[in-house]
Amino acid sequence: MGRLYWPLIILGNLFPVKFARADTDYAQYVNVFTGTTGGGNMFPGVVAAPFAMVKLGPDVSSGTKDAYSGYLADGSFTGFSMMHESGTGGAPKYGVISQMPVVGNVDNPLADLSTGRAAADEGFVGYYKASLASGVTVELAATEHAGLYEYSFPEGNSSIVIDVSHVLPSYRGSGWSQGYSNGSFAIFEDHFQGSGTYNNGWNLAPDWTIYFCGTFDTDPVSAKTFTGTGTTLDSYDSEFGVWTSGSYRQGGVFTFNETSVKSRVGISFISYRKACQNVHNEISGDTSLQTLVDSATSKWNREILGKITTSSTNTTDLELLYTNLYGMNLIPSNRTGENPDWDSDEPYYDDIFTFWDLFRCSTALTHIIQPVAYEEQIRSIIDVWRHEGYLPDARSSNFNGRTQGGSNADNVLADAYVKGVRGSIDWQDGYSAMVKDAEEVPENNDDPTSPDSSDKEGRGALPDWLKYGYITPTYNRAVSRAVEYSVNDFALYQVAKGLGEKADASKYLKRSRNWRNHWNPNATSQGHSGFVVPRLASGSFVEQDPLSCGGCYWGDAYYQGLPWEYSMNAHHDVDTLIKYVGGNDSFVDRLDLMFQPGLVNTGGGTIFNAANEPSFTTPYLYNFVGRQDLAVNRSRTVAKTYYNTGPSGIPGNSDAGAMQTWILWNMIGLYPLTGQTTFLIGSPWFSDMEIDLGTGRTLNITSSGGNSDDAYYVQSLKVNGKRWDKAWVTWDDVFADGGSLEFELGEDPVLWATGPAPPSPGSESQ
Template identity: 70%
Template sequence: MSTCLAAILLTAIASVTAETDFTQYVNVFQGTTGGGNRFPGVVAAPFAMAKLGPDVQSGTTDAYSGYLPSGNIWGFSMMHESGTGGAPKYGVVSQMPVIGNVSNPLADLSQERASADQAKVGYYKASLKTDVVVELAASEHAGLYQYTFPKASTPCVVVDVSHVLPSFRGLGWEQHYSKGNISILPDGHYEGSGTYNNGWNLSPDWNIYFCGKFNQKPSTSKTFKGTGTGTTLASYDTTNSVSGTERLGAVFSFKDTNVTSRVGISYISSVNACQHLDKEIPATTSLQSLVDRARSTWNTRVLSKIQTSSTNATDLQLLYSSLFGMFLIPSNLTGENPGWTSSEPYYSDVFTLWDTHRSHTPLFHILEPVVYEEFIRSLIDIWRHDGFMPDARSSNYNGRVQGGSNADNVLADAYVKGVRGAINWADGFSAMVTDAETTPPNNHDPKAPDSSTKEGRGALPDWIKYGYITPAFTRAVSRAVEYSANDFGLYQVAKGLGKSAEAQKYLERSRNWRNHWNPDCTSNNHSGFVVPRRANGSFIEQDPLSCGGCYWGDAYYEDNPWVYSMNALHDVATLKKYIGGDAKFVDRINKLFDLKIFNAGNEPGFTSPYLYNFVSGMQHMSVKRSRDIGKLYNSGTGGLPGNSDAGAMESNILWQMIGLWPLTGQTTFLILSPWFSQMTIDLGSGKSLKISSTGGNKDTAFYVQSLQVNGKAWDKAWVTWQDVFANGGTMDFVLGPSPANWTTGELPPSLAAGDA
C-alpha cells in the first residue's frame, strides 16, 4: 500500500470516528448466557463503583452478576460484579417496585417480566407483569430508578437492606447479611447501612452505606424488620428507624404513579453517600442526561481508542461489545477506602489477576494508561496497609488466591514497559519480595485447608526448602509453574533496579518449574511433563491427560498436565529442549487441539496456541489457531467461550483482532494476523499504533506473506514494546490465502534460558 493511500484511509477513519457513537455497536448483553456471567446493567463509566441492575431468581441457579435471562426479578440493586465465578458477590442496596398495600415486605415480592429486558450503554429497562416499567441510569457512585406505575394504582417501593445475591452451590461461599440500620428522615429521604460477608472471596463483615431520595414526598413511609419470609409477618416500626440482625428495610407509598428514586452509596458513611448523590445526580437530573453522559464517557475513555476502517456490523459489534465488557471491573474506589487513609489511588473488585494477567492487564495498560498506573499504585498501597498485594480482592478484602501471586507478574509487566509516573518502585519491589519470601497466615479455607488462599504464596515453605512443591500442598504442580513465573517477575524488576544479587536469585528460582519435569512421564507419543513430586525427590505417577477434579484440592488447578507443561513462558527455549526439539514442540502444540485438550474458555491455555512463533517458519500455525478461536466468539448473549472472568475472555478476542499476543512480564508480543485492513490504537499523549493489511481478508486469506514494522521489512515472529507501543509505530501486513515462510529472523527471547 502506498504511503499516500494509507494516509488517505487513516484520515477517513479519523473523520468517521469524530462523528461516530461507538456505543451503538455495544451489546451489553454479550456473554450473559452460557456461563459468561457478564453484567448487563448500568455502569456509567469504566470501573465505576455503582453497578445498577436487576437481581433475578430462577430456581437454584446462581446469578453471579445478578442477571439471568429468565426468572423473576426480585430487586434492583446498586452493586454487582461482572464475569465472576465461584459464587455471587454483592446485590446490595436493593429496592423493588410493588403495587398496592404491602402487608408483609418479607414475603416474596418478585415479579415476572412482561417482555425481555432492554439495555444499552448507560441505560437499562425492565417491564414487569404488574405493568410497572423500571428504567435505570447511574453515575459513578449513585443510581437513578425511574418507575412508571399503572394509572390509578397505589405505587410502593420496598427498600430491602438485607437483600444479597444468594448461592445455591453448597460450597460454603454464599453471602450473608449480618446486620443493618435504616432511618427515614422528616423530609422523606432515608439513610442507613448494611453489613454483609462471605461470597467468592470469603470476606468477613464489610459495610456499605446508602442515601435515598424520591422525586415526591412519600404518602406513607415506614420501616420494618423481621425474621420470616412468607410465614412471619414483618413488624412495622412507627419511629421510622430500625436496626438489628433481622431482615430489615422500609416501605414507601406514593400518590403520583411516576416515581423517581435516587440512591447514593459509600463505603465510608451515609453522609458521603448523600454527598455523592447530591453532587452526581442532583434532584433536577433527567434519566436521559445520565444516559448521554455515560455514552460520552465510554466513547471518550475506551471505545474510541480502537478505530478501524471496517463497515462490517458483525465485526464492529464484537469489537466494541468486547471493549465495553473488558472495563466493567475492577472498581475505582479512590476516596472510598474504609480501611486506611491514603493519598494513593484505590481499586477493589479485582477478579482475579490469575485470570486477567495474561491478556487483560497488558491491554488495560495500552488503552487506559493513566488509570493503569493508578491501578499499579493501588496494588502497592494495599501491600503497605494490608501486608500483601492481592491476587484477588472484593469488598475491600484480599482473596481468593488460585495459584501464584500474580500481582508480581502485573508489576513486572508494567516495569519492563516503562510505567513510572508516581509509582514508588522501591516499594513495588518490596511488595513483590513479600510475596516471594513471606508465608501468609493460613486462613483455613475449607476447600484448600493446607495454606492461605487469602493472599501471597501459601506453598512457599516447600518452594524455598525443596525448589518444588510437594503434595502436602493443594494445587502443587500448577502453583509451582506459577511461582516460577512470579519469581521471573521479581528478576525483571530487580534487574531494572540494579539489584544484581536479587536478580540472580530470582532468575534461578524462576527455573524451578524444571524440578517438576519428569522426562519419563509419557502420553500420546510424548515424553516429559510437569508432575507431582514427593519430599524425598521421587516423582508421583501421573496420567498427563488427567488432573483429577482440576479444582482447589487437586495437584492441577483448572487444567491438566498437558497445558501446564507448556506454561513456562519465560523459559520456552528450555521447554523446547525438554520436549525434544522443534518438531516435537510443534507436534505437542498440535496435540492440544488434536486431542481436544485445549479449552479457549480457560485461562491457563490462553497462550498455548501461539507458541508456534518460537519455531522458525511456523508462525502461520499461530494465525490458524487464532482464527479458529475467533470463531468461538460473537457479540450475542452466548458470545463468550467461557466465563468473562472480569473481562479476561473479552481481552483475548481483542488481541486476536489486533493481531498480536502479549507475554506478560516481558516486552515481547507474538505476531498473529490482524482482522481489519486498517486499525488505529490510540496510545495517549499523541501516540498511536497504526496497523494495516492488504491482499487478504479476515476469514479466508489471513496468512501473513510479509510485514513491515515502522516502514522496514520485518522477518521476526515477534515485536517488542519499544518497537510499536513505547512511541507508537506502524505495522503493515500483506496477507494471503496460503502460508508463507517469512519468519526467517531470530526467535522470540527465552530470558530464563539465558537469552539477552
C-alpha cells in the first residue's frame, strides 16, 4: 500500500498541550473540554471549521453510561471515529467509521479491544491527543470532510482495526440505541474503502449510509478483512481486494512494523468515489498535522471567534466568551454537496438538535455573527419542506424527528423574516411551509414513546388545536404543546402580515392567543392564582399542582418544564399575562418566587431552571414591568452561578449550543425575543465590545463606571449617541445598520428605564 503515501513526520512533543499563540489568536481562550462532564455532553474532538461535517474524536465506554458525544471523562477507548454530535441528549448518535490502535497482532477483531487512559486527554481548537494505557498515543486533526490520524506505538509490531460496524451505543433502555444494518469493506493496493449503513438513534432514523476512503502512510505487513457476529468471526481474509458485506460486524485489520503510522480518511454521503475525492482534495499525502491545526485555528478565528472582540485582559471572561462562541457553532453540520436524497442547488444542513432548544436565543445569535451561514440554514430547511413535506424541528442522518413541542422551525423563519433577511430565500415557499405546519396533520410515525400522534415533524396534536382551540390530554405534552403552538401561530401572523396575507394574518393572530384557553384562574401556588393547566374536551380544567410536571417528559402534560415555567412562556402576549396574574406588582412577585431557593427539588432548588430552555427568557421578563434592575440581577446571578470554563461549566446538557448562546447574550447585554424585532436590555460584561455584523457594519458596546462583579446595574444608557429610557431596543436600532450602546454601570440599582414597556404584539387589538 505504499505507492500513495506521504513522508512520515513525527510531531510528537512539538505540541504537548498547545501550539504557540499570537496575541490575536482568540482560539487560545477556547477550552474544548468545557461542558464535557456534568451532563453537558460537549464534543471535545476535532471540528476543523464551524459546522464541519467531520467531527473526529474519541469514543469512550463505561459499559453503563451513554457517551452522547463519544467522550466520557472515565472509561475505556473503543475507537476514534469520524462523526459525532455535540451537546445533545436523548441518546448517542454516530460514532461511525472507527479506527482502534492495538499493540501486537489481532487474532480476533471482534473481541473487546478497548483500553483505558494512561493520562488525561489533551485538546484545543483543531487538535486532539489521547494517551492509551496500552502505550499508544493517538493525535488527530481534520478538515471539513476528512480526518488525519497519527499513531505512535510503543513497539513495531502493532495493528489498527477499522470497524465499520462500530456505533455509539445507548444504555438507557428506551429503544433509541443505534444499529448497524450492513456495509462493505475492501482493501486495494493503494487504499481501503467501504460503506456503513446504520439506523435508529434518538430520532428513530431508518437506514442511512456513509461512504469512506482511506490510506496509510506506510505499507502494512498484513491487511485482512473480517466479518462476524458478536465475537465469532465469519471470515478473516488476507487477500487484497476481497469484498465483504453482511448484516453483522465487519471491517479490516492492518498490522505494521513501524512505531509511527499516519492514516488519512475521507467520508461522503454520496459515494466511495466522492469520499476518495474528499480526502485527496483536503488532505494530500504530504500534509502535516500541524498544517491542519493551523488551518482550523485560522478558520475559527476568522469566521467565528474574531466576530466579537474586546480590549479586556480578564482571562476568565475571555475564556467564557470564546469557549462559548466555539461551543455554539459545532452543529448543525454543513452538508452542502453531500445530500444523498435529492438534487438541489440549495444549501443543505443536517444535525439540527433541535429547534425546540435553539429557537429561543441561539438562531438569533447565529444570524448576527454568521449571517451567510444563517441564510443558508434558512434556505436549507425550506428545501427540506419542498422534498420531504414538512419543515424539520430536529434532523439527523438525513431524517426529520423529533418534534418535542411545537413546529418551532416556524419561529426561526419568522425571526429571519421580521429582521429583513431576504437574499436568496424564497419567502413564498417559506410561508407555504409554515402554513403546512399550521393546517395539515402529519401522519403518525408510531413512536412507542409518544404513540398518540406524530413526533417526527409538524404538529401532531393539531386536530384538537383546530377543533377546541386547546389541546386535551388525548395528546401527551398537551400544555407545553399548546403554549408552543400559540407561539408558532404568532410566527405565521408575522410572516403573513409582511407578505400582505391579511386574512391569514388575522386568523393566526387570533390563534396565537389560544394559550389563554389553558389558563385556569383558580389554579393556585405559593400565594398566586392562575396557571396553564390541562383541559378536557368538555371544557373543564384538570386539577394540577403548578410545582409539579410529573416526569416532565414525553408522556406528561408538560415537557422539560414546570407549569410555573410554561405559564410565563407566551412571550408574544406578555401584556395579557401581566393582566392575568394581577398586574405589575404581582408579576414581579411571581418572577421573584421563580428564583427563590427551596421550592422544588431540581434546577438548584428554584422554579427557574438554568438547564432547560423554557426558563431562558424568565429573568428578562422584569423588563416588561419597569424593573430592568432585577432582570440584570437575576440574569447575572444565573450566569455567575451556573457557568464557568471547567469540564462542568454549563448547566447541564448544552442542547447543541443553546446553553452557550444564553450566556453569550448575557455577556453582550441584550436578549432576543424570537419572532419579534425586540431585544431586551441587560448589562454588558466588558468595558468595550465590538461585534462584526458583516458588510462593514459593527455594533459597539461600551460601559463605564463598573465591572462584571460588583457594579453591573445600569445607571443610564445611550443608543447611537442619544439618551435612552426604554428597557429594550429593536433590530433596526442597533443591528440593521450597526450602531452603539453606551452603558453607565454602578453598584446600586437605578430605575432608569422610565419609557414605554417592550411591545406585546400578540396582545394588540385588531
